[in-house]
Amino acid sequence: MTEYAIDIVNITKRFAGHTAVRDLTLRVPTGSVYGLLGPNGAGKTTTIRMILNIIAPDSGMIHIFGRPSNDPKITERLGYLPEERGLYRKMQVRRVLKFLAELKGVRGSDADRRIDEWLERLSLKTPEKDWGLAKIDELSRGMQQKVQFIGTLLHDPDLVILDEPFSGLDPINAQALKDTVVELKHRGKTVIFSTHLMDNAERLCDSVCIIAQGEKVLDGTVTDVREEHGQRNIALALESGASVQRFEMIQPSLHQIFLQKVGARGVEERMSGHG
């Protein structure tokens, strides 16, 4: 087992007219849950696409489990849930899942067994009803999200990449997702997800990287980040006679650090439409 699941060194990606990712370096330790945080347009999705070898960086290197990211063998160890979700609408759930499994090198009967397990686990297959036989567009949105989620994990990937996984999830599916992330971590898998929901990141992640305008703002374990970047200014103003009953140092939340760091770069204003 290599030390880093993802090892990115100085990657840059330019599109016509702008630089989406600039000289980014980050390392995701194997077996950790890693949060890629940043406002919209920060370059999170571009970074994820480069990790997945959907697009290639203009310069720099990406290694996944110690091998170049364009190694065809590597893709079978990756599971990806894109930000915007959708599946072949007219296809039967089971066939979609089998197709996705085959693309990841899972063979026929093995795929069938895993599909059954997952469908039962996420209650898409009950003694009364087997949604696996329905077409995708007969499913509710929540069920479709579950199917997509199964498609991401069916081949038991070592590295799971989730792009904005919580967007559009109902509370039940969101909880199921969190549980699964925790379980994946227990099984030694590496999970990297992008989000702008700081409380989720704070609760789930071991390490985070904040990027804005294509550049890394900070990275490290959640504890280190708080230690290093949280400000410890305390202002106490007491009326005469008032007594202090309890006084403790509170670590700043990731949200506060995020606003402080990213907002300082002028992104906050842009996001809120004042820029």
Place this chain on the structure above:
Amino acid sequence: MAKLWAIIKREYLERVRSKWFLIATFFGPIFFSAIIIVPAWLASKSKATSDVYNTTILDATGTGFGHRLAVNIAGDSTIPGRMPTVKVVAPSELTMAESLATHEVMRKQKTGYVVVNQQTLAGESARYAGTNATSIADMAQIKSAIRQTILASRLETVGLDNEKMKEITFIPLDFSTERITERGRAGSGMASVLFGFAIGFLLYLSIVVYGQTIMSGVLEEKTTRVAEVVMSSVPTDTLLVGKVLGVGAVGLTQQILWIGTTYVLLKLRAPIMAKLGAPAVTFSLPDISLAAGILFLLFFLLGFIFYSSLYAAVGSSVNSESEARQAASPLMIMIVSTGVFIQPVLLNPTGTTAKVLSLVPISSPIIMPIRMAVTGVPPLELAGSLAFLAIGCVLALWLASRIYRVGLLMYGKRPTMKEMARWVSYAR
């Protein structure tokens, strides 16, 4: 390779399972046998119908001309009822008789009536009025019967007996046509043209239908974002090639089913024609060798690859069906303008137009098979056509894969031609 296979399999099975495929496969042969049976049926229509027997002859000649005419109209038929009714009338009563006959036709008791008089005997004029006056074949039959009767009367006056007369005037001419190619005689000329047309039309239709199928398939993957999941597992080139081959295999399956069932229907053609009440017309399919058959399929596949990869590129560069239709119009123009040339090429399959069009990859997949169906094509021209088409396919695939891999990830506004040209130059 296993992944390419997974993509081909999905494209193929999902389409073959669809209702649309079943319907098209079922109606295709009906359509194609209609193309072949209807002209034959129409050709049989060019023989006079039984309407000519259900007529009245108003004979004002006073020579028994009417009876002889009736026999001639009926031909050899001696079946009662298959002979026009003859009414001998005095010239002065003709107007009255005509008005009675008109009423009979109006009451649908008769189809029409022929008026013969002294002018007819002189070979100058005769009249016909009836509901089938516009039927060329019926009128030709009556006219030729009148001619024959006049001729017989004249021969009689010079002293020929009845038997001799029949011998001289009976000419049951059957005029058949046959085409000669460089390889020798090749069956009915009409059949070749029909066959060429059917081939051209089939290829034309398949390329349009399956090209657009690919385009909507790509668009669906893009809009539902499935493309991104798939692209994270396989290179875009594999995805594109898998799609083109998968859908191409669907097209090939459909064509083979079409050709097979059309062949069976043609074998059953005689009974079908009999049911339609048309006499069986001898009809031989043009002599197509196995090599030519394989070449047809090769042209289909290459033509399909050429157009469908371009259609895939268009599908990847747009965001909605309506945008896709608009963006695909240059491709449509390319195909339709080829379609416009099908008829001129059929009429002159060895002309310069035909030769040039069968070398250009845009039109060769449709034009060359048509030429092959209707005429002999020199092997050098065939080889040239295939070579250019193969080069065209490689270029189209290369161009398409470059647009495809960028287009699939680009959302928002439709790209301009300039932007697409820049995509082609992107490394990845």
